[in-house]
Amino acid sequence: LTVLNAGRRYLKAEDLSGKVFVTSGLGGMSGAQAKAAVIAGCVGIIAEVDEAALLKRHKQGWLMEISNNLDHCIARLREARKNKIALSLGYHGNVVDLWERLVHELDTTGELLVDLGSDQTSCHNPFNGGYYPVQLGFEEGKQLLSSNPAKFRMLVQESLKRHVAAINKLADKGMFFWDYGNAFLLEAQRAGADVAKKGADKTEFRYPSYVQHIMG
Numbered sequence: 001l002t003v004l005n006a007g008r009r010y011l012k013a014e015d016l017s018g019k020v021f022v023t024s025g026l027g028g029m030s031g032a033q034a035k036a037a038v039i040a041g042c043v044g045i046i047a048e049v050d051e052a053a054l055l056k057r058h059k060q061g062w063l064m065e066i067s068n069n070l071d072h073c074i075a076r077l078r079e080a081r082k083n084k085i086a087l088s089l090g091y092h093g094n095v096v097d098l099w100e101r102l103v104h105e106l107d108t109t110g111e112l113l114v115d116l117g118s119d120q121t122s123c124h125n126p127f128n129g130g131y132y133p134v135q136l137g138f139e140e141g142k143q144l145l146s147s148n149p150a151k152f153r154m155l156v157q158e159s160l161k162r163h164v165a166a167i168n169k170l171a172d173k174g175m176f177f178w179d180y181g182n183a184f185l186l187e188a189q190r191a192g193a194d195v196a197k198k199g200a201d202k203t204e205f206r207y208p209s210y211v212q213h214i215m216g
Contacts (some may be wrong), residue, residue, distance in 0.1 A: 002180075003040040005214045006116050010176035015044040015087035017084040020113060022078060022102065022178075023061075024095035025120030026053045033120060034088035042116075043087045045073060047095035049138040054090045057113055065125065068092040070101045095119070096134035096159055097167035106173060114170060116165045117177040118210070124183040126156050131187070133159035143188040157191035171207070179209045 007016045019042045023033055027047040034057055037044025046063070049052050064087060073091050080087040093097055105113055122130030132141040133155035135195035145152045145206050171177050179185045185205045188195050197204040208214070 002210050008182045016040045019115040021116040022114045026057045026189045030120035031057050037088050038086045041086045047091045047098045049132045063090045064088045066085045066090045094134040096163045103166045103169050112173045114175050119184045120180050123187045126187050127153045160188045160191040161193045164188045177207045
């Protein structure tokens with residue numbers, strides 16, 4: 001319902017075939033995102049750092065494909081988008097790399113490859129394993145979290161700033177992004193990322209929340 005309503009509200013579209021939804025997280029609460037994309041008929045690319053979560057969703061049949069290669073992900077995205085094929089593709093990697101690759105495609109080809117975007121990392125718990133920084137691999141991140149939590153926290157906040165910077169560039173060209181109620185925008189703001197709504201007070205963000213704007 002969230003994906004369908006986002007399409008209706010922001011894309012003015014009842015039919016999401018050929019539209020692309022990019023997000024992250026295939027864990028407990030976020031695992032339904034892959035299934036949702038296919039039910040809605042769009043192309044869903046979902047990033048996940050934990051291979052175990054990806055394999056679980058794939059085994060369930062909720063996730064159609066898995067890849068750890070961004071070139072492959074972009075090629076499959078283009079193919080499914082062009083042919084209006086419903087697809088859920090799990091990218092085994094950090095969502096920041098995925099967002100930055102989409103910015104690179106925009107910069108080099110002029111093509112905006114994503115229509116809808118969100119995030120379901122566990123940003124309510126960002127410094128204790130809910131969000132892994134892009135600067136490190138998953139296992140490296142776990143080791144640093146254990147050995148030097150202060151440095152881990154610093155890297156998370158740097159990563160959040162990069163995360164938002166990429167989303168902002170794509171949103172400026174027409175992608176519609178929303179907060180999934182996971183404290184992503186709040187933690188990004190605390191990290192110093194550019195998420196404030198222009199001309200509004202500090203409690204308002206430039207992107208909407210799915211509760212008020214989409215489900216409401």
